[in-house]
Amino acid sequence: MILKHSKQRDAIKSFLMTRKDHPTADVVYTNVREEFPNISLGTVYRNLTLLSEIGEISRIRVGDGIDHFDADISLHYHFVCTHCGSVLDLNMESLSHINEIAGAGFDGKISGHVTYFYGTCPKCTSQELLS
Amino acid sequence: MILKHSKQRDAIKSFLMTRKDHPTADVVYTNVREEFPNISLGTVYRNLTLLSEIGEISRIRVGDGIDHFDADISLHYHFVCTHCGSVLDLNMESLSHINEIAGAGFDGKISGHVTYFYGTCPKCTSQELLS
DNA sequence: CCTCTAAATAGTAACGATTACTGTTATTAT
DNA sequence: ATAATAACAGTAATCGTTACTATTTAGAGG
Structure with missing residues (x-):
């Protein structure tokens, strides 16, 4: 699967990089919608999963049943x-x-x-x- | 809230004590149903939560999104x-x-x-x- | 033993986070 | 420019879990 560039994915990654807390998918969705009012929640989930699979962000599970995401992969x-x-x-x-x-x-x-x-x-x- | 005795709760606790792995609610449900064919999944969840709240069992979260339960509380x-x-x-x-x-x-x-x-x-x- | 109260139940509906599907749009190699 | 396909928006479906409701049951007090 060859990766194609996407503005939505850039926006998701950029937003995550501005945050020192660890937003959930829904928080990402709410915020990225300011720039892309039509972005779909599925797109947010798909890209968060994709970005964490290729190691650009990390997925954090802290037992509250909701996934958090972090652009700091150190x-x-x-x-x-x-x-x-x-x-x-x-x-x-x-x-x-x-x-x-x-x-x-x-x-x-x-x-x-x-x-x-x-x-x-x-x-x-x-x-x-x-x- | 005064705790009343219940056969279903006993069966759930007993089943958990027989297992050295860490069954999920659904596995508990499937097995306890052999003794109580009409037991409801809600009863299993309610009792697993209750038992873990009073410290008789423990709830284990290992990042797969499914709760596991353990009768070994050490x-x-x-x-x-x-x-x-x-x-x-x-x-x-x-x-x-x-x-x-x-x-x-x-x-x-x-x-x-x-x-x-x-x-x-x-x-x-x-x-x-x-x- | 009988009665009463509230805890517990079975069955079902609802929930929230996430994933899958579908037809359309956008990226990029040729 | 065209074609191939990744990515998209929108929506439906999934899955673990919780909430609701009418009924049953435990167990305390008379």
């Missing part, structure tokens, strides 16, 4: 606020050593891990102090 | 085979130290993490050698 971990649901980046060292810990007592082959952290985000923590 | 990690999709238990030490690593450069409060490992399970590894 290795990093995520934090999910259990109060407001926001997804933030964590600036921390790689945890690749845990693959060896997991593999020690396991007969199969471990090729990676998925980790995210949860708790109260800075914004919600400061609001707790007020109440 | 702290342990899971492995997901990228070939066959099966979910296995890992016998390994706690990784609670990674919460401190994550919290070091973060202003919010980290209360825990979700981690699962992926790769090729023992069964699929041995089948690869044959081909």
